[in-house]
Amino acid sequence: MVSYLINGISLGAIYAIIALGYTMVYGIAKMLNFAHGDVIMVGGYMAYCSVSYLGWSPAAAVIFAMAVCTILGITIEKLAYKPLRDASSLAVLITAIGVSYFLQNAALLIFSSNPKVFPNLFSDMFTIKVGEATVTSVAVVTILSCIIIMVALTLFTSKTKMGKAMRAVSEDRGAATLMGINVNSTISVTFAIGSGLAAIAGVLLCSAYPTLMPTTGAMPGIKAFTAAVFGGIGSIPGAMLGGILLGVIEIFAKAYISTQLSDAIVFAVLIIVLIVKPTGLLGKKLTEKV
């Protein structure tokens, strides 16, 4: 029971980190970035290459993966999304899907479709025993990094100038432009942060579930997107809460109800929550002007 709970929280923490990327981009650029899941995959491959081929230390691998993904995120934003800043949201959505196909197929060409076994970067560090349950070091690292990211992001958005600019852009893009905020660079920074977080999530995800394929990012991407909506899209604490709840529900559904139906149960809970609270757990209530 305790071990299920811890497993659930650690899986949920990964979802939460991915969901943060979704929710920040949605809040600021008002777009569903479907390529986010594939950035996770790229992060995983970068860490894999630097550890397996170059023999780097785990810390260096994580930093390398983050750097690559951050640059990738900014490049994608500049090349694919920036020309569509004023286009309909559906057009941007399809472009994001195009980017997602591109990343998956590029990875397929470079790394082939054979699954790679990801080296566990945090395996021999330590294990903690809580009663009868053993907590792996991966779980501890995951939960800790999730908490650190959460605190750092909250401080960033509330204290720094850039964070304030981000909140202003998400509130009202037109007014923010009038106030002299550079909307384009704010959106770029958002993508950079989101993609950097995706790299961390990629490393953590592959450490916990060590098969790495070009499609690795797709399902966690969808789940994390669900988590972001679950908590109320656009809200940072919402993404955190949504992610962790989703992870816990998934692990418990797997353990107590049915392994095969666990995804169906997760999505069913999401639907029930959205029917009761149509804007998610912590989402802002939409007011409609007539």
Added chain:
Amino acid sequence: MKKLSKNTLNGFINYALVVVLFIVFQILASAKVLNNSMTGLLIPICCYVVMALSLNLVVGFSGELSLGHAGFMSVGAFGGVVMSTYLSNAITIAPLRLVVAVMFGALFAAAAGVLIGVPVLRLRGDYLAIVTLAFGEIIKNIMNCMYIGRDSKGLHFSLTDEASLNMEAGGVTIVNGPMGALKIAKISTFASGIVLILITLFIIQNLVNSRAGRAIAGIRDNRIAAEACGVPITKYKLMAFVTSAAMAGAAGALYGLNYSTIVPKKFDFNTSILILVFVVLGGIGNLRGSIIAAIVLTALPEALRQFQDYRMLVYAIVLILVMILTNNEKAASFISGMVKKIKAPKKEAKA
């Protein structure tokens, strides 16, 4: 002769387009211009055209983003396959069995559409999109652990495994969980696909140009104003959603009966997205665009065979470029400028 209205004329052009395409492809196939893999794509192309048309009804005319359309296709495919196998002794004429199977596929999908539509249509915008996505995943997940068998007593259902179907000796498993439906009698034909497209076009065009269609468009354009005018929102939204689901189910049944095996995994999120790509690239609310986009984009990966491993990469790049070129103002004005430059000298020459 009475002058045809613009809508009616447009509708006739669409029917004519489909019939012409049928004749052209039929000739090409019989003259062996198309290779085997292309000929094999003809029926799936018909199914995707119907899927794109039906999704266009929801996305274009009802204005709701649905990301779970493949779920209805899945329900229709498995429903149709099960009915076809179940009735294989009762109805021996294959085309008649196909019609019955497709109708049952549509019926099952319509039932799923009602079940999903009632809660989903309460939501709006991206929340509605995510819930349709969730329903699509739920359908895939349930289909993945569905076991259906048939013996002399009738159909048996189970959600756990093959053994718990409790069939008599000699019973046949029709749907086998993650392995999907096996040993399907392939009874779909290209002609039936074309007929299904024509029926779909007929239903959508008549719905859109009717009182109900105008109510649906009214809700899309301004929900509050429509409500104030006394238009029952839920009824009309549900009407569009369920009609779309039923047609997707019919397409699914046709699709399922074209292969000897189908797996639930085939109808996942990626398939829903693929169909959405057809609709958006063809032009939201534009039926002819949907037809053309579905044909071109289904055939494109096949036509890109010469690029071998790079074909999906090229497909992705084409997709991104098309979206940017058609939606970016600068690119659009650049293209129209180019067109003018090309046209201008010709006009001068005429003068």
